[in-house]
Amino acid sequence: MVGPLTTEKGYAVQNQLFWELEDGEDTPELRWPLNIPVYDRMRRQDAQVISVIRAVTLPIRRTEWRIDPNGAPPEVAEFVARNLGLPLMGSTLEAPMRTRGRFSWQEHLRHALLMLTFGHAFFEQVYQYDGDRLNLRKLAYRPPLTISRIDVASDGGLVAIEQHGTTGKTDPRIPVDRLVAYVNDREGGNWLGASLLRPAYKSWVLKDRGLRVESQTIVRNGLGVPVYEASETPVGLPADDIKRRQDEEMEAGRKLAMAYRSGSSAGASIPHGAGLDLKGVSGNLPDARKPIQYYDEQIARAVLAHFLNLGGDDTTGSYALGDTFADFFTLSLQTVANQIADVTTQHVIEDLVDLNFGEDVPAPRIAFDEIGSRHPATAEGIRALVECGALTADEPLEGFIRTTHGLPDHDPDTARTRPNTPAAPDDPGDDPPVPPDTKEQT
Incomplete structure (x- = not known):
């Protein structure tokens, strides 16, 4: 067997x-x-x-x-x-x-x-x-x-x-x-x-595409697109001259529009009757920010880190819920x-x-140690532990307190005598104190 x-x-x-x-x-x-x-x-x-x-x-x-x-x-x-x-x-x-x-x-x-x-x-x-x-x-x-x-x-x-x-x-x-x-x-x-x-890969890919679209939207539409409008053709010119004049002006206008840049010395010179405008997109631009925020939430959700999404732009959620997520x-x-x-x-x-x-x-x-179980040692906490006998007031503890709170090192040559501590209460096993004399009531 x-x-x-x-x-x-x-x-x-x-x-x-x-x-x-x-x-x-x-x-x-x-x-x-x-x-x-x-x-x-x-x-x-x-x-x-x-x-x-x-x-x-x-x-x-x-x-x-x-x-x-x-x-x-x-x-x-x-x-x-x-x-x-x-x-x-x-x-x-x-x-x-x-x-x-x-x-x-x-x-x-x-x-x-x-x-x-x-x-x-x-x-x-x-x-x-x-x-x-x-x-x-x-x-x-x-x-x-x-x-x-x-x-x-x-x-x-x-x-x-x-x-x-x-x-x-x-x-x-x-x-x-x-x-x-x-x-x-x-x-x-x-x-x-x-x-x-692995579960966050799809959200990462789509977020990357959304960031590229948002960047292109800002670059292409943040300032507007320069558009050149040619001036009116003078009356009475021969047909060949009209065609040549239109072609020359349109070519010059195209180069002007493509070379246009913003700046303290930016400017343009155009013929009488011509126009140079900065055209924006008609209608609403695509809002890629909300999809990007959604993809960020999904990436955090893949590792159970929901609390990373609290407190950002346009986010809602209670602190109590954040504590639950963190726990x-x-x-x-x-x-x-x-x-x-x-x-x-x-x-x-x-x-x-x-x-x-x-x-x-x-x-x-x-x-x-259990993760998240450490708590900072405060002065009140140390005092309570020493008074209850859980800690001993020794040299290492004094050194820790001085280092933690940014205090100078101990100098035994200039150390002052500590004030006398109050006397300890009488032992319960001792005889009770004799009360003071009182007058006999009649």
Whole structure:
């Protein structure tokens, strides 16, 4: 009974070379690898697109990341924390004297979040042997444009990736045991994932066309079109002279109209009876601003960032509704951060522990503060925490308060004695105080 239960009969991918498969994309320019330059152009050229990307990524990068020992031995937890440059949960991490040549979690996190833009982000594990253990030197980012092939097993598992070879070299092949793969919305063996910008592509294209039309409308109709009207033909001229005179004047008028420019020295000289007018469009010009605003709303809606549309021109909406949108958006960020933490724990931390301590040793995990949970420390809040005993008024706390509020550093030579604090109330266990003498009432 054990054999059939441990062997897969079905499959997730028919062809082990995923790059030869159709990914179900109907739009030709969004089929891999043609979609990579498209998404790159979207984030670099459109203010709304880069705004929604930063709205998703910056809070995740801003939150505090830590190493949770998770039952691992202290030596293992400290080793992992030192390699990733992150503090252990419940303690602080001493910053290294030099950071060159060391792994940077913030830099890795920034590249890992590119999976939201392109659908995937692959990294190659690179270690450095110090004579005792293998230390994580870096997780080398492998940009999507450099990837030429993705090998996938029949069960949907990742086998390897290949990159385009450089001049005179063969295509580099990186096996899965050296890879860390962050994939957005992966389904089955689709290790290309799905870009967060895919639902916004249509709105982006139509918005781009609308902006071009609006720009052309301003250029062509902002000043008006110069129109030259020839003067009347004198009476009594021969027919040949009339035709020649009309042609010459019309040609001169055409050049005058085409060369007309506004400015402090602009002007024109025309024959008696001729006319030079600036003609505008009759009727109403097309209003491209409303469609453009609609497309911006749809781009933000694609990433659940509805609150980005509140407060703009000609927009309506309550602040309470904006808070609801922001809360729901924050929950979506928690999901993205959880995915990154899960992949990092499985394919970075556990690999690091396996290589140095063995596969039977418990491994720590990476954790992060809840996004949006940090509140600024005010003077009143700190005072209340100290008075209730939750905080101790020590030197580090004083240094924090001075730095936060822009106060000068503590100078022990000129420090003044603090005023005496009122005496503490009597202990409830002591005898009650004797009341003063009172006259006996008769």
